[in-house]
Amino acid sequence: MSEEPLEMIEKYLERVRIYLPVDSQDTLTEIRTHLIEEAQSLGQGKITRGSVMLAIERFGDPKEAANAYAGTGKKVGIIPAEYVLPAGRMAMALVALVIAFGIGAYFVWVSLSLWGFPTIENWPFNIPVMIVFWVGLGVLVIGVLSFLDKYKAPTEKTVLEGVLGAGSGVFTPKSRTDAAGDIVFGLVFAVILLLPQIQLCFIPAFLPVVGVMAFLMAVGAAKGYLFFKAGENNANLLFEAVLSAAWIVACMVLVTTGWPIVYVWNNTNGVWSLFYLPDLYGDISFLPLLFNGVWTFIIFIVAVTNSWQLVISGMKIPMYMKAGKGWWWQGTWGSGLHSGWKKWSRRLFGRQSDDSAPKQSS
Amino acid sequence: MSGGSGPATEEFERWSTEVKKGAAALAILAVLEEGPAYGYEIVKRLSDKVTFLQLEQGTVYPLLRRLEKERKLLISEWDYADPTKPKKYYRLEDEGKRALKMMTETWSVLTNEMKELLRRVNAQ
Incomplete structure (x- = not known):
């Protein structure tokens, strides 16, 4: 089996992973086996770039495939269902970031105040304000990137997935x-x-x-x-x-x-x-x-x-x-x-x- | 089977989707009645034997997962004989066999009665 077609399958699986819950390794392995066998069948025993491309297209859009597995509804609040999981992860990362920043800022404030610098008055109220600000910004960014990604091929990772997938590696x-x-x-x-x-x-x-x-x-x-x-x-x-x-x-x-x-x-x-x-x-x-x-x-x-x-x-x-x-x-x-x-x-x-x-x- | 657009086509498409959705679970259980099979094998058998369903490949796996995890009708086991392509084999649980039996009986009654009913529609 040549390396390049298999890399196409891995890239597709990375796209599917972004929209799946954390405990989805079995699902991805099952899809991987399916794509390899389908590509072999289409390529009459050989895996080629063309047969992999066709197998992936037959399997469907990664967002929809993952969404069918995850079993989420069509829309959750204002967020389309396929973005709930990655957006949730990003929100968690942001909350963790803001909390860490808040704690860090608090101690920096303590150290700065010891040196006679002006102090930050609104801690800890800046934490919820920052969370709302970043989540709002996130929704805006997702909207703009979705528009830019409109015409990408199924095997190609979209800009949005690049953003949503940032940090998904730790899963x-x-x-x-x-x-x-x-x-x-x-x-x-x-x-x-x-x-x-x-x-x-x-x-x-x-x-x-x-x-x-x-x-x-x-x-x-x-x-x-x-x-x-x-x-x-x-x-x-x-x-x-x-x-x-x-x-x-x-x-x-x-x-x-x-x-x-x-x-x-x-x-x-x-x-x-x-x-x-x-x-x-x-x-x-x-x-x-x-x-x-x-x-x-x-x-x-x-x-x-x-x-x-x-x-x-x-x-x-x-x-x-x-x-x-x-x-x-x-x-x-x-x-x-x-x-x-x-x-x-x-x-x-x-x-x-x-x-x-x-x-x-x- | 359908042609053009309009309320009739829309209704047909809606009805067709519902029928396929209901039949897909029965078809999967029937395939597994023949013996344990892994995902790709099931997809292939379904596309060979029940062309009417026209199941998209990506929709079979979530259905298998639902029948296994939520409805407890199937049980699965990984086979690592080929490490490059681990296979998840599904087989019917006792509850799955019972469900298949009941669904088959209902399906037979339904198809017989519908055949009878539609014979009169065709005769008109």
């Missing part, structure tokens, strides 16, 4: 390459943070939390190991959820310390020495504010990704429980982000790294 199980990455980066950064030479570089206010950060990173490596060995199951998801919650709490503290690096190692003529960073500030007055801004942004991103991870685990655990899976089983792995990674992971870890592998029982 697929973690890939083995990502899990391996968690192990390596978790351990490497934990060790780096604990090195006395590195700790010399930090401001005193940051030192008490360095150990906590190193601990969370090491725990992240342990989480990576569990996902690498056993794939996605409820015990691993719970582990991930607890770790995410711990990171969110840590972020609340971390954002108050401000930019933590006060010294950087400098090599002059083969001799290592510590360079005092505030020496730069004398010449460039906005640098302290810029560094603090960068730090707040980093913490904000960490808080958002962990909030989102917490939401996803919170959705997946009851879903697996409902399916009678219990807490521990040998789960599956998702695929990596890039096709290059997919090929390498297949070579390294075999076929199981394919996210289309169905669950063990129906």
Whole structure:
């Protein structure tokens, strides 16, 4: 089987996935098998681009196919039924983002007020206002993009799906390459943070939390190991959820310390020495504010990704429980982000790294 | 079968959709009476044997899912013999067999009576 026609099927399935509920791996596997067999039948035993295209066209529009599976009505409130699931996911992401931003902003406000900056008066009332604003903007964007996507072919991913599908990747199980990455980066950064030479570089206010950060990173490596060995199951998801919650709490503290690096190692003529960073500030007055801004942004991103991870685990655990899976089983792995990674992971870890592998029982 | 437009065509299309919808579940149960089959096999058998239904391929799977998950008439099992194409085999549950029996009886009565009724319509 040539790679290109199969990629067309995968792309079509990615489009269908956007409109399906989270627990739809079985459905996608079933559709995939159907499309392969139909394309083989149409191509008289061979899968060609033409036969795949025809098989996909026969199967129908991804929105309608997914909607028939999901069994939703024709319209839910003002939102067309096919957009309910992706729009719901986006709304959740926005809520998580706004909450994380609200928390971050609150602590930044606390730190800014300590420096004599004007304070934000309307917290926490800006949270519902921002949610309404973003949801309204989302509806407008969906309307405009739907109009632009009017004439796209069934095999072609639409702009709207690109937007709605943003973040839907986290609904697929973690890939083995990502899990391996968690192990390596978790351990490497934990060790780096604990090195006395590195700790010399930090401001005193940051030192008490360095150990906590190193601990969370090491725990992240342990989480990576569990996902690498056993794939996605409820015990691993719970582990991930607890770790995410711990990171969110840590972020609340971390954002108050401000930019933590006060010294950087400098090599002059083969001799290592510590360079005092505030020496730069004398010449460039906005640098302290810029560094603090960068730090707040980093913490904000960490808080958002962990909030989102917490939401996803919170959705997946009851879903697996409902399916009678219990807490521990040998789960599956998702695929990596890039096709290059997919090929390498297949070579390294075999076929199981394919996210289309169905669950063990129906 | 239909031609042109107008209220008669519209009514025919509405009626035809309803009949097909009702018959599709019966046809699937009847196909599975012959033995377990996976999705694509069912689609092929339906398109070969009941051309009247003209089922779109994408509509068979949601119907199978409904008969399995919601109505508990079918049971399914994955077959991984070919890892590139895992197959979900469906078979009738006891309740499915009972439903098929009752539906077949009703369908027979309906078709016999309708045949009788329509013979008079055709004779006019």
